[in-house]
Amino acid sequence: MSQPTQTGPAAPAPAGSAPAPARGARPRRPHRGGAARRAGSRALHVLLLPVVLIGVYAYASATSSSYYTPTPDLIASAFVELWFSERLFADVLPSIARLLTGFTLAALIGVSLGVLLGMSSRVRATLEPVLEFLRAIPPPVLVPLMILLAGIDDSMKILVIVSGCVWPILLNTVEGVRAVDPVLADTARCYGIGGTTRLRVLVLRSASPQIMAGLRLALALAIILMVISEMFASSSGLGFAIVQFQRSFAIPEMWAGMVLLGLIGFALSALFELAESRVLYWYRGLRAAHRGE
Amino acid sequence: MNHQGEHGTMLKVTGLQKVYRGGATEVEAVRDLTFDLAEGELVCLVGPSGCGKTTLLKCIAGLMPPTSGTVELAGRPVTAPPPDMAVVFQEYGRSLFAWMSVRANVELPLKEKKLGKARRAELVAESLEAVGLTAFADAYPWQLSGGMQQRVAIARAIAYEPQVLLMDEPFAAVDAQTRADLEDLIRAIWRRMGVTVLFVTHDIDEAVYLGERVLVLSSSPTVVQDDITVDLPAERDQLTTRQDERFTELRARVYAEIQQAKNSAKGAPENPADGAGTGAARASTAVH
Numbered sequence: 001m002s003q004p005t006q007t008g009p010a011a012p013a014p015a016g017s018a019p020a021p022a023r024g025a026r027p028r029r030p031h032r033g034g035a036a037r038r039a040g041s042r043a044l045h046v047l048l049l050p051v052v053l054i055g056v057y058a059y060a061s062a063t064s065s066s067y068y069t070p071t072p073d074l075i076a077s078a079f080v081e082l083w084f085s086e087r088l089f090a091d092v093l094p095s096i097a098r099l100l101t102g103f104t105l106a107a108l109i110g111v112s113l114g115v116l117l118g119m120s121s122r123v124r125a126t127l128e129p130v131l132e133f134l135r136a137i138p139p140p141v142l143v144p145l146m147i148l149l150a151g152i153d154d155s156m157k158i159l160v161i162v163s164g165c166v167w168p169i170l171l172n173t174v175e176g177v178r179a180v181d182p183v184l185a186d187t188a189r190c191y192g193i194g195g196t197t198r199l200r201v202l203v204l205r206s207a208s209p210q211i212m213a214g215l216r217l218a219l220a221l222a223i224i225l226m227v228i229s230e231m232f233a234s235s236s237g238l239g240f241a242i243v244q245f246q247r248s249f250a251i252p253e254m255w256a257g258m259v260l261l262g263l264i265g266f267a268l269s270a271l272f273e274l275a276e277s278r279v280l281y282w283y284r285g286l287r288a289a290h291r292g293e
Numbered sequence: 294m295n296h297q298g299e300h301g302t303m304l305k306v307t308g309l310q311k312v313y314r315g316g317a318t319e320v321e322a323v324r325d326l327t328f329d330l331a332e333g334e335l336v337c338l339v340g341p342s343g344c345g346k347t348t349l350l351k352c353i354a355g356l357m358p359p360t361s362g363t364v365e366l367a368g369r370p371v372t373a374p375p376p377d378m379a380v381v382f383q384e385y386g387r388s389l390f391a392w393m394s395v396r397a398n399v400e401l402p403l404k405e406k407k408l409g410k411a412r413r414a415e416l417v418a419e420s421l422e423a424v425g426l427t428a429f430a431d432a433y434p435w436q437l438s439g440g441m442q443q444r445v446a447i448a449r450a451i452a453y454e455p456q457v458l459l460m461d462e463p464f465a466a467v468d469a470q471t472r473a474d475l476e477d478l479i480r481a482i483w484r485r486m487g488v489t490v491l492f493v494t495h496d497i498d499e500a501v502y503l504g505e506r507v508l509v510l511s512s513s514p515t516v517v518q519d520d521i522t523v524d525l526p527a528e529r530d531q532l533t534t535r536q537d538e539r540f541t542e543l544r545a546r547v548y549a550e551i552q553q554a555k556n557s558a559k560g561a562p563e564n565p566a567d568g569a570g571t572g573a574a575r576a577s578t579a580v581h
Contacts, residue, residue: 183387186356189373190380191402191453201401205392282392282433289435 070252075259078252083260087241095238096264098154099226102161106218110166111211114173115203124174131170139164139225143232157229157237164225165218172214176207209283212276219272223265238264301367303489304330304353304457309362311348322348324514326362330457335483335490337500339547340510340518341555346493349515350461353491354380366457376406379450383462385443389434395421396430399449406453420452423482440471444478451482460492464499473531476503480529497551501525501543502534509550512557519550 054072061069070078083092117124142163143156150156180203188194188202204211230239238257245254277284309326312319322345330336340346351357353364355374364371366378382388389398396417403413421427424444434442443463450458460479464472476499483490494500500507501523509519525539534540 181387183382183384184390186351186354187380187382187388189356190354190378191449192374192376192405193401197405201390201393205390208392282435285433286391286435 074252075255079256091241098157102158103222106162106165110169111173114170118174118177135167140228152233160229161225165222168217169214172210176210180206302329303332305365307363310360312360321514333487336506337504338493338508339500344510345515377456379453379455381446381450381460381463383465399452402453416452420448424448440467457489497547511554
């Protein structure tokens, strides 16, 4: 049976380089002074390139006469004016709510269907051709159909997000579930671990590195699909607002919308990383221990 | 075989056969195995590499159905992993839950047994104490050395309070010094708990040092070739026991049996289900 092509890496690359804890010892906390200095140098590393890029853009836009590339200060003042107003409630929060709802639904569907497919080769054989077909349809082309089926309200937008985000989660979950170590599975059987406990402590946990990799890909997709779904037949949301600004030649505002989208993506990705470092604490330690050997 | 002594039979294997069918080819891994273990016995199973030790153990553990023959545990036929049997696998790194602390690994089967919280804590503490890992209860398995990880697996097995403890080459992948320590640990636990132990190994020294009895298996297709009672004193010591004249004699006997098994089976097909995991052999008198 053919394996589904993976949309991304089977396992997340270890972000940061947490040192392997000493063998046979509890992980140690670094010294305070050292930590502060490290945090300072890290902040420098993180901020250096953005500052340079903004500087380059500032120079380019100041020396350019183009109407479409406003200087950073214009964009910044448009940003403050726009997003620290009632637009926060009218556009930003509804967008984020749709994004998170869609992402959560996709995660629930993707993981549960993925577990089902991963555990039963018969279900896999039955569903895989259909799933491969559905996966090949680019989610944006579903928008016209979704408008017919679900109208132009939130449920259409959420459906579009779900229809795109579910795939990386589903496929990675299937891979993860299929890769459960047979020795560990035998161990669980010997100790009478079955049913939902088996699912909870064995299957989902051992597939969690792959599931998290799928969720990370899906999160990036969710932001894109959120904007796309709001560009059609919409009256609110960031995608709607940005298109509206563009059409009314409110160029600094259009840029401010793009900047906000970037910041939302950055924040969500940082939050995700935080969650991942907790969920996959064991996995990073395990990998570090293997590398150390 | 009449080794039951004053106790009853705990584990009874009768006419066990396992044939692997893959398309047109058939490989008979285990031909006809019959033996039994009395309650509280410590028996070592030793045989040439690829003789189907792992297949046999999986059948006994109820993880794999035999092609024919039966396995009985305390008079009840084994068709699925029985609740009063614990297994320690060779691959310690793959048999522990990497996402759980040492304590949680040991406690998990007890939760499934629906034991109360206080009783679970007691059993976990006792078993970690027995394997000398009390200080590492909150560590993760991957923070420990290989030998310590195998101790965790042993602690989990004894906390489960099984009637029968199966061990599938548990020390094949640890270094020689750790191995000697773990051998003594198993003897100590066996003597204290009175559990019935079936210990599968490819190491002749280990089989004679540990066992009260050694079952020598033939090459694949496997039968029990010999059943040797180890009449060494119950109190064993890595230094003196291994220098004991009787130990040397028994070792020589088992060694000769295995050589005979290997020679009589020259040209016989290798058993695909075994052998792969037994790479880390000890230099002394490992069977190769």
